[in-house]
Amino acid sequence: MGFSQAISEISRRIGREKVLTEPEDVYAYSLDASTEFKQAPGAVVRASSEEDVKVVLEVADRERVPVVPRGSGTSLTGAPVPTSPESIVLDLTPMNRVEVNVDDGYVMAEAGATVLEVDKACREYGFFFPPDPASSRIATIGGALAENAGGLRGAKFGVMKNWVLAMEVYLAGGRKLRIGEPVYKWRWGPDLLSLFIGSEGTLGVITKAWLKIYPLPEKVVRVMGTFDRLEDAGRAISQIRRRGYVPMMLELLDRETIEIVNEVLGYDVEVAEAMVVADVDGPREAVWRMAREVEQVMKESGGRTRASDDPEEMQQLYLARQGAYAAVTRAYPGVLLEDITVPLSKLMVALRELEKLRKEYGLRMPVFGHAGDGNLHPTICFDPRDEDQLRKAREMFVKIGRLAIELGGAISGEHGIGLAKKELFLEEIKAVRGEGYLEVVRKIKELLDPNGIMNPGKLWF
């Protein structure tokens, strides 16, 4: 037995039409959004039921065939890219049922439903699903849980982990594990939910999740400040937090981001050293008072401000941030999107150090990100056909990761580790958590996946 026999058995048991093996059919599964890593799988199984998942994991485990769970492949780190040609990519997107239970305060979503579909379903009842990765239109719930994704509303609402009540997971060998209950309080020993959230498909396949929902805010006011000095923007951000305001969104953009967005997308956004955009939400009668206070903090820090609750104008105030990633990827054939997190008190130090790196290497590197939770996206722009630029970009990438570790932060706030950050992740763990941590996690892996078939080569496995 082996790979071919495994594929024949799976095809026979779940139906030939769900199993793709032709090179032109599996090609789309050989990359993710990073486009940096490439390996076509030998087969793709498009699972449309839990039984399909179970059969794949049972046969693959017996035959020692690697299984790579996959949502929409929007990962930016190579996480859903196979590391061997005789792998099965398990595509969960056909499993996309969504059911809102507004009385009990949750939404049940199958792994392949997109984050936006879940959010939209909740909105029909006057609720919403707070985690909002910028890729939410296509990123799946399974992928977002496996990456512990965050998003623009993270400053106030955190990441996926904060919104899960229960999950169903299938382990290598086909065993089903139900974790948690769809109620707001439950206790039964160690928290296994957290074990799978952020595990990047290396411990099991998430098939279903029960997620908390939240009432839609009555009103949102967007406040935008432009600053002549980066330090002033940094002071405004820390003062907003220090004075007790927790805007739903608190974003920072630097001059280079604004310039690239204007150049590439043809916008006419005021160029300044930095821009801060805050979404203040709350009850109708109080929200403008809070927004004016946030605006005042920005002014005291030297900002020129605008505020609006008009949808069109709000969109205008957000143009530069919204277009940042699209502009960069359109303008440059090579882009390395960093994702570090630093303690809020070190935000300005990080920005200054990034500026030094930019000067040292002479590559463009717009910096934007979720300043409210210390998560920055320095975005290294280069031409991969130019060996010198490629080398510089890779060196910068590593140095930025190390900067985050030195400042007491993390090499990834939301995009994960995958293949792109394996070495840096080990450095971070050794520096902060120690060898003992790795030992414990390796033992957990051996217990749940003794034959090592689940997404091998990712994280530190």
Ligand SMILES: Cc1cc2nc3c(=O)[nH]c(=O)nc-3n(C[C@H](O)[C@H](O)[C@H](O)COP(=O)(O)OP(=O)(O)OC[C@H]3O[C@@H](n4cnc5c(N)ncnc54)[C@H](O)[C@@H]3O)c2cc1C
């Ligand atoms: C333009 C753009 C913007 C982005 N913005 C953000 C952002 O704001 N915040 C953020 O956090 N991320 C962001 N990302 C990264 C990415 O979209 C997220 O990590 C997303 O959650 C991945 O979802 P996916 O369905 O595409 O998963 P995939 O890319 O298919 O898979 C990601 C990982 O999850 C595993 N996986 C997928 N499904 C399952 C499952 N059912 N069970 C177990 N493991 C599974 C895979 O094996 C892989 O390791 C962005 C990406 C792009 C391209």
